[in-house]
Amino acid sequence: MGKGYDIKEVLGYLNPAELDYQEWLSVGMALKEEGYSAAVWDAWSRADSRYHAGECERKWNGFHGHGRPVTAGTIVQMAIDRGWQPEPGQELDWDSTITMDSDRAILDSSWVEGKEIIEPEEWEPVKELTTCLETLFGTDENVGYVTRSWSKPDDDKKYPDKGSWDRTARQLIRKLGKCKGDIGSVLGDYDPEVGAWIRFNPLDGKGCRDENVTDYRYALVESDKTSIEKQNALIRELELPVACLVHSGKKSLHAIVKIEASSYEEYRKRVDYLYKVCRRNGLEVDTQNKNPSRLSRMPGVMRDGRKQFLVGTDIGKKSWDEWYEWIEDMNDDLPDTEGLNSVWDSLPDLSPCLIDGVLRKGHKMLIAGPSKAGKSFLQIELCISIAEGKEWLGWKCSQGRVLYVNLELDRASCLHRFKDVYTAQGIQPSSLHNIDIWNLRGKSVPMDKLAPKLIRRAAKKDYVAVIIDPIYKVITGDENSADQMANFCNQFDRVCTELGCAVIYCHHHSKGSQGGKKSMDRASGSGVFARDPDALLDLIELETTDDLMKQEENKEICKAVRQWLDAHFVWQDDLSQDDLCSSRKMLDYCREKLDKWQLKAVERKAEEARERLKQRTAWRIEGTLREFPKFKPVNLWFDYPVHRMDASGSLGDIGPEEEKPSWQKKKKTPVQRKKEKEDSLRTAFEANDLEGTGKVKLSDLSEHMGVAVNTVKKYVDESKEFKRENGMVVRCQK
Incomplete structure (x- = not known):
């Protein structure tokens, strides 16, 4: 029934009298899908003058589910489109759509002057219909059209029947060319009181339903709530990529808009976007026309004494892509340019430092390093330093509230780590109120979905820093793709900008030797990782003598x-x-x-x-900073569970193992090599055993450790802590 809010409360923001028939039905379908009763729909519908007792229940019994069900997200989106916004911190349903900046209006419809349309005194019906067919269809594509209508016994309104769909555009155009102006001899006689209709997307020749559509090429934009002149002006001002614009013979224009979708799912998304843009800019679209098999008015016929005629073809942008880019460009929220001379004598203040000489408030920092470097402990140490206003690795930290987003450890382990670090550092926990922990192990989502949820929760907390540990759990896309990782890193910018806090996150090194690389080239994946943050701190292990x-x-x-x-x-x-x-x-x-x-x-x-x-292991931190001068490398010991500065300077002359000649490298003993394998296996197992079942797939461990499955098997067979069972690795009972 929705997560984090009451759908009935959201429904209260919708006035049924303002919805069309299809929207009203969608509300009922969504309520049934979410488990509500028909009484809820009926009670809400009573506020509409069109309400008929018993109608809700009859419709309700006809809702039998669908492969693409209507959910609570539909009701939420309807409310958002009409100005409703969730309370800050209120969590939306997973399927809910959140209004983005791109939904803003680009026109002030109240200032758009109507554009007159004059009904042609002399017109050529056959030529208009032929032009329409040539514009919309390929010669061998089947065309759906309707010339007959029917009415209900208790209703004077006439409705189109299913019509025909078994003739191609070539066949129709040829016959129209020979009919000497008699369209009825080609399509069948129509009732001049109601006119005739055409389906704007090609069909398979077997029927006229959505499943018979062979190409999701066009959608219908129709509005009868605005004057014809205003409709015409708005369609043109919005540069809608219109293939054919047809006067309906009554009070609306039918704009057949280029959608050019590759699938039904894409068609739905594009039509929703199109209708939203129209609605935001004052063109109230009839949403009953969403279906790709929908009928539109056929040009070249009469309707109750008035012509259904072709106003124009190929209006506005040439394609959907061109129009979409134009709309997004018009909607961008980028700042205007500014002349340097206007601010030269009154430069804005720089953001204050969060970590002296390293990171400013509102900026981003990446901590990169290999496994066993204690990166999580390092970030917990930073949390504590910020919360207590202490030094971190010799750098003074400004005191403030910090959010630690834990994506890897179970809740108990995470909380114990904080206490262990406090104790090992000998720091009095006098400012625990400054540390919030968000435990998301097993519940994390990609960063583009996590960012808005994080922002909603943190909006009123006044955090000075958000620490995300680790980011491999929330990466969206291929980490070796520069453009995908640029989009991923933009989510951190979004958090920084909307919360006004620093974002600090960690990432692992790439495989292989690192000592000969520059610090900014060691992080795994695209170089975007190292070049995007304002500060990069890189850890590399030192080979002690x-x-x-x-x-x-x-x-x-x-x-x-x-x-x-x-x-x-x-x-x-x-x-x-x-x-x-x-x-x-x-x-x-x-x-x-x-x-x-x-x-x-x-x-x-x-x-x-x-x-x-x-x-104990020895480490060196090197930095790449955007806002500050490069600092001298910091040497430290990782003395579980904390890092300690090398106060004596004994690590100053020691380099990473990879930088030494082979004859100087210290050989690892068999015991050391065995322990490394056990540690690597244990770390991978705990990272993948998200539910605490004590079982992990061999393939998952292989992927995590970056080694072959047979290598994992060998590690397991040599271990006393784990064993293999039916393709799984199982922790032995102690």
């Missing part, structure tokens, strides 16, 4: 022993400054001064420090 890691081990053991001693003794005067920097001398001191149980506690702390160090 054995000597360096021994030094780090010494520091960590000294730190652990000192913390234990500080908690239990007054001891500082017993050791020199040099002794405090030697893990061996500090442990020797403990062996001398502590009893057996105390010594075991200290040695346990030292061993824990050694184990932690085995997990």
Whole structure:
């Protein structure tokens, strides 16, 4: 019954008296499709003077569903077209259409002067009909037409019957050329009180329904709510690509407009767009004429003493594409140009910094790096730094409210990570109210659909930053396509512009060696990724030496022993400054001064420090900035779960492994290689087990890891954590 709003409430914005018969039926179909009762439709319809008791129920019982059902989105769109807007933050149904800027009027219809049409005193009916046939149809295409009519017993109005559809345009044109002005001898005599009709799209010769249409070439634009002169002016002012414009002999023009659709679905979309443009610009179109098999008035015949005549052919733009581009250009919301001299002495203020020397508020930043770099932790650290107004990697952050969009982790894991990072950094959580988390694992949608939903939710939250982690979950299109990725990145611009906040997101490196590449060329996919954001921070792993890691081990053991001693003794005067920097001398001191149980506690702390160090990795951050000078590369350690600055400068002279000659590269041990495989398999498994079933397809893991299925099988067979079952990888029970 709709998501996030009550369809009955939306229906209250529609006046049934203002809808035509087809729109009224569509409301009933939508209500039935969404599970409402016929009583809702009946109660709403009573506000219309055309209401007849029992009619809603009779129609309702005739709605039996359709391959293309009418849904709540139809009611929502009708309301939007008539000025209704959802409340800020209100979520629309998945099928709902949201009014875009391109729906704005390009004409002020109240200022458009009518354009007179004069009925021809002398006309050539055969020539007019022949011209119409030659314009609309190929010579071998079947033409549908109607010359007979009928009326209901209790209704004086006459209606067209199904007519004929088994003759080609060539056959009709040849016979018309020989009929000596007697159209009836070719098509059959028509009733001059009601005239005759023609179907403007070619048929298959087997019937006259929508399924018999062979080419979705034209649509009918007709309006009887505006004067003929005003209709004529609006059709021409809107540059509608009209193939034939026919006077109906009454109070409307029939504009047969070029749609040139390749399918029925495309036809529907184009006709909806066409009608919307007409309605927005003062031409109230009869929406009952949407069907591609619809009848239009036939030129060259009489109707109640007046001529149905051809006003013109090939009016307006030459094709649908040309007209569509023109409308979109007229509707663009791009700013006007401005002369530099007009602002030279009063330049606008620059956006304030969100991250000093790196990123301004309202701008975009990309964090790129390989797996195991801890990119998610890095972004959580940034969230906390902004929320608490702390430094991040040595850069001062402005304090403010931040939204973290979590697309990868389950809710519990994400929340625990935030607490773990707070604890590991030793930061007091005094501003937790500044952090909002939107958990979308298993519920994410492409970025072009996510952006408007995000904007609605965030409209009144006054965020200074939105962090999206990671973007591969919401990429729309081929990441190697520049134009598709440019459109994808435009969604971030939309969020920045409409919310006035920074957008920060992360992306992975491409496969293969990265050390020899520039930082902006390492991100996977099109170069648009690196060139679009205002700031790019790229992480690359550093290959540490054995000597360096021994030094780090010494520091960590000294730190652990000192913390234990500080908690239990007054001891500082017993050791020199040099002794405090030697893990061996500090442990020797403990062996001398502590009893057996105390010594075991200290040695346990030292061993824990050694184990932690085995997990530590070294990284370098390089930047490409649009608004600020290039900064000196930042070296840091990833000491799970946080990154720490290299305060001692020990990483300054170390380069990425790929930059070293092969003889200098440190060989990985079999244990290290096995652990890397297990980590890679575990990461891919958790990323694809969205529902927490403990099972993932081999093919999904292969695609995620970028390796062959047989390679995944080998990893699984060597693992103690996973096993294979019927094409699936299953986590073993602990």
